[in-house]
Every structure is written in structure tokens, then in C-alpha cells.
Amino acid sequence: xxxxxxxxxxxxxxxxxxxxxxxxxxxxxxxxxxxxxxxxxxxxxxxxxxxxxxxxxxxxxxxxxxxxxxxxxxxxxxxxxxxxxxxxxxxxxxxxxxxxxxxxxxxxxxxxxxxxxxxxxxxxxxxxxxxxxxxxxxxxxxxxxxxxxxxxxxxxxxxxxxxxxxxxxxxxxxxxxxxxxxxxxxxxxxxxxxxxxxxxxxxxxxxxxxxxxxxxxxxxxxxxxxxxxxxxxxxxxxxxxxxxxxxxxxxxxxxxxxxxxxxxxxxxxxxxxxxxxxxxxxxxxxxxxxxxxxxxxxxxxxxxxxxxxxxxxxxxxxxxxxxxxxxxxxxxxxxxxxxxxxxxxxxxxxxxxxxxxxxxx
Numbered sequence: 001x002x003x004x005x006x007x008x009x010x011x012x013x014x015x016x017x018x019x020x021x022x023x024x025x026x027x028x029x030x031x032x033x034x035x036x037x038x039x040x041x042x043x044x045x046x047x048x049x050x051x052x053x054x055x056x057x058x059x060x061x062x063x064x065x066x067x068x069x070x071x072x073x074x075x076x077x078x079x080x081x082x083x084x085x086x087x088x089x090x091x092x093x094x095x096x097x098x099x100x101x102x103x104x105x106x107x108x109x110x111x112x113x114x115x116x117x118x119x120x121x122x123x124x125x126x127x128x129x130x131x132x133x134x135x136x137x138x139x140x141x142x143x144x145x146x147x148x149x150x151x152x153x154x155x156x157x158x159x160x161x162x163x164x165x166x167x168x169x170x171x172x173x174x175x176x177x178x179x180x181x182x183x184x185x186x187x188x189x190x191x192x193x194x195x196x197x198x199x200x201x202x203x204x205x206x207x208x209x210x211x212x213x214x215x216x217x218x219x220x221x222x223x224x225x226x227x228x229x230x231x232x233x234x235x236x237x238x239x240x241x242x243x244x245x246x247x248x249x250x251x252x253x254x255x256x257x258x259x260x261x262x263x264x265x266x267x268x269x270x271x272x273x274x275x276x277x278x279x280x281x282x283x284x285x286x287x288x289x290x291x292x293x294x295x296x297x298x299x300x301x302x303x304x305x306x307x308x309x310x311x312x313x314x315x316x317x318x319x320x321x322x323x324x325x326x327x328x329x330x331x332x333x334x335x336x337x338x339x340x341x342x343x344x345x346x347x348x349x350x351x352x353x354x355x356x357x358x359x360x361x
Contacts, residue, residue, distance in 0.1 A: 114141035
């Protein structure tokens with residue numbers, strides 16, 4: 001059970017001491033028995049008589065034997081109990097020390113403090129737990145940073161259109177501007193921008209709730225990609241992007257059609273808007289769905305993070321290069337609700353991005 005060096009030493013001491021006590025007890029009993037045997041051997045005739053009338057000397061020797069035996073056993077028990085108490089106390093301290101460290105860490109987490117790291121206690125079993133606890137602290141700190149970035153980003157995104165709307169309306173009220181159609185159109189665009197942002201946040205919440213109640217059915221996946229291609233036909237034409245769909249028309253998978261359509265739409269939309277490439281290739285079989293482009297790609301350090309809520313590869317404040325960072329997190333929610341997995345990787349021959357959805361039904 002105990003793997004740490006100190007625990008092994010303590011248990012070793014207890015084991016050795018117990019062995020020594022057993023040896024001492026055995027030697028004492030053996031010597032007393034030997035003396036009694038010699039006494040009987042030197043007096044064979046007398047021993048026969050003593051069976052009926054015990055000799056005081058024999059009785060005394062027998063009593064001495066019993067006394068030595070009881071004394072040895074009692075001493076061994078007392079010493080063994082004392083060593084057990086000492087060993088138990090030391091081991092208890094080894095156990096309570098890491099538990100105390102964990103307690104301190106939990107109290108800090110309750111206060112939303114994540115800038116700390118628990119120290120190792122030299123007890124291997126607990127150090128494994130402490131390592132996991134430290135990893136949890138690191139993850140919570142990262143999530144807290146994302147939350148703070150979200151508040152900052154949303155505040156900034158809301159402030160810009162609100163300031164514009166407020167300025168325009170104040171100018172009209174102060175009769176500095178005329179409420180002409182052009183100015184009203186500008187105000188309307190800013191309001192639409194605000195509405196879009198609020199809708200995105202609400203959309204994320206709705207998607208999360210919908211994934212708990214999937215409406216599964218057998219769907220020919222080629223039809224979904226054809227639908228998406230038709231949906232984005234004008235955008236593909238405007239950006240001179242070739243859409244290639246290498247999917248068997250009879251390939252069927254069991255899925256929630258509307259949610260899978262949302263996944264494919266989001267991935268294709270991102271490829272059109274941000275990849276900067278001129279080709280989007282879609283493939284699928286019974287095990288996976290693949291969507292890749294030949295654009296500028298995503299840096300390796302971002303690939304494991306792009307599915308996080310509110311994470312944006314482009315850290316600038318421009319909504320043209322990242323939005324709120326909810327699109328791919330919605331994709332991940334839907335994919336995992338199906339029991340599937342998704343990851344992104346660089347395309348080696350052209351530096352584009354390849355999204356792979358692993359089907360595990």
C-alpha cells in the first residue's frame with residue numbers, strides 16, 4: 001500500500017522489532033524448558049514419585065517457567081503496542097500533512113484564487129493526487145482568463161455600436177443632424193450588429209440545451225453537403241472558391257439532421273470567410289467526415305484551443321477576424337453530443353486546415 005521511502009522504513013522497523021521479540025521469547029522459553037528437562041532427567045525415579053507428590057523444587061521451577069513465559073509475552077505485547085503507536089503516529093502525520101495541503105488549496109479555490117500551486121509531500125500516493133489538483137487549478141485559471149477575456153471582448157463589442165447609436169441620437173435631438181434616411185440606416189446597422197451579438201450568445205445556450213435531446217435518424221450525408229453548397233453558392237462564386245465534394249451518394253449515417261447541418265455550415269462558413277484559400281474539399285465514409293481548405297492555415301499552438309468557448313485565433317478587437325469565438329465551440333458541443341470526436345490539423349502539402357469528425361456510433 002505504502003510506496004514512499006519513509007513509510008517503508010517505519011514498517012521495516014516494526015517488522016524487525018517484532019521478529020526480535022519473537023526470537024527473545026523463543027530463546028527464553030527454550031532455556032526454561034531445557035532447565036526443567038535437565039532437572040527431570042537427573043531425577044528419573046524421583047520424577048515418578050513427584051507425579052503423585054510434587055517436589056517443592058519442581059513446583060518452583062515450573063512456576064519460574066510460567067513466570068518467565070508470561071513476563072516475556074507481556075513485555076513483547078507492551079513493546080509491540082508502543083511501537084505500533086509510534087509508527088501509527090508517524091504514518092498519521094504523513095497522511096494528515098497532504099490532506100491539510102489539499103484543504104488549504106480547496107479554501108483558496110472557494111475564494112476564486114487560482115494563482116497557486118500545492119507542494120509535494122514526499123508521500124507518493126498523495127503526490128499523485130496533488131499533481132492532479134495542480135492540473136485542475138491550472139485549467140480553472142485558464143477558464144477564468146477566458147471568462148475575463150469574454151467580458152472584456154463583449155464589453156468592447158457592445159460599447160462601439162452603443163456609442164455610435166448614442167452619438168447619432170444625441171446629434172438628432174440637439175438638431176445637429178437631420179434624421180434623414182442615410183443616418184437612420186446607419187443607426188439601424190449598429191442596432192443589427194448588437195442584435196447579432198446577443199443572438200450568438202443566446203444561440204450557444206440553445207444549442208447546448210438541444211444536444212440533450214437528439215432527434216436521431218438515418219441521413220444520406222451527401223444531401224447535407226449539397227444543401228450547404230447551394231446555401232453558399234454565391235459566396236463561393238464571389239471569392240472564386242472551388243467546392244469539391246467526394247462523398248458517396250448512398251453513404252448513410254445516424255444523426256440529428258438539423259444539428260449536423262449546423263456543424264457542416266459552420267465549418268464551411270469559416271473556410272469561406274477566413275481561410276483565404278481557393279478550394280474546399282469535403283470527404284466522408286463510415287468512420288469520419290473531413291472538411292479541409294488550402295488557405296493560410298492556423299498556427300499549431302492554436303489548434304488545440306480553437307474549440308474552446310470564446311477563444312479567438314485573432315486577438316484583435318475587429319469582429320471581421322474572429323467574432324465572439326463561439327462558432328467552433330458550438331460545433332464541438334454538437335459533435336460530442338452524438339458521441340463523436342472532432343479535431344483540427346494542418347494540411348501538410350498546402351498549410352490549410354483539415355477538420356476531422358470521428359464517427360463512433
